[in-house]
Amino acid sequence: MSRLEKLLRSKSAGIILPLIATVLLFVLWELATHLFKIPPYNLPAPSAIYAAAIKQSQALIENAWQTLITTLGGFFLGIIAGVILGFMIGYSRxxxxxxxxxxxxxxxxxxVALVPLFALWFGIGTIPAILTAFLLAxxxxxVNVALGLDTVEPEVKDILRSLGASQVEFFQKIxxxxxxxYLFASLKVAVSFAFIGSVISETVASDSGIGYLVVSASSNFDVPLAFAGLLVLSAMGVGRQPA
Incomplete structure (x- = not known):
């Protein structure tokens, strides 16, 4: 077995190979901006983005934290409402x-069409972002909880009924x-949707968050900072993915 095959089969391949690809992408990006003399207001070089990120690191951290809070808030509300509705739909015809x-x-x-209404009702800020994340999550x-209940074999239900099991006992045991x-499979999709919903709301009706930072930086023609915000969003998106 060659070294390449051993690397591909190793557990670290999922970290090393994407890291190498990312480094190569940024190197090519840097070279292209200098070679073709692309203006920074069109496509800033990674070095300019890095400089903007260092200069505005405090703002990036604070806004990233805000985005994380709204995403988790909407996600956990989505879990509660989704589980309750799923069990209701799955149990009751x-x-x-x-x-x-x-x-x-x-x-x-x-x-995104509901965000202006949320801003009208609750004002711009955290609440519209949490609600948008919740509605997507x-x-x-x-649906997955209801599907999980619906796929219980009818024979199992008949056996429990013949044994005199109540609805509560059926819920506990089966x-x-x-x-x-089904629930855990849906959580990966739900957290992705919550993240998207939070950022969408921040770009439309918020005064904080990475989405707001990107829009604000773009309107001020601070394109390197806008790209820095996008890279933070990318890192957060990768970080929220379950292993």
């Missing part, structure tokens, strides 16, 4: 017929454990 079409219809509304959780894989 009436709830399924009433709520599921409403959820699907509401989910088709672009959430709870739907995949609710429903809840059977739903867990």
């Amino acid at each position: 009436i709830a399924y017929l009433i709520l599921y079409p409403l959820l699907v219809g509401f989910n088709t509304i672009p959430k 709870f739907f995949p959780i609710a 429903g809840f454990p059977h739903t867990m894989p």
Whole structure:
């Protein structure tokens, strides 16, 4: 087995190879900006972005922290609402017929169209960002929880009913454990949506957060700082991915 094959099979390959690709990308980016004399207000060089990030490090940290707070706030609210609605839809045929079409219809509304309304109702700031993150996060959780309950084998339900098990006992022994894989699978999608929703709201109706920082820097023609904010968003997006 060659060294390359050993590297590809090693556990560190998932870290080393993307790191090498990232370094090469930034090197080529730096060379291209100097070679083609691209103006900084169009495409700043990585060195200029790095300088802007160091100069405005405090602002980047504070706004990144704000984005993290709103993302987690919306995500945890989405978990609570999604699990409750998912169990209601999965357990009750009436709830399924009433709520599921409403959820699907509401989910088709672009959430960015709701942000101005949230800003009108609650003012610009943290609350609209949390609400937008929540609205994007709870739907995949609710659908997956309902799907997990719906896929319980009918034979298992019949056996428990014949043994006199109540709905609570069915939930404890079968429903809840059977739903867990579906719930955890949905969390990865939900946290991604919450992150996107938080940033969308920050670009439209907020006075803090990385989304706000990017828009503010762009309006002031501080393109290196705007790119620094985008790179912070990229790092946060990679960091929120489960292993």
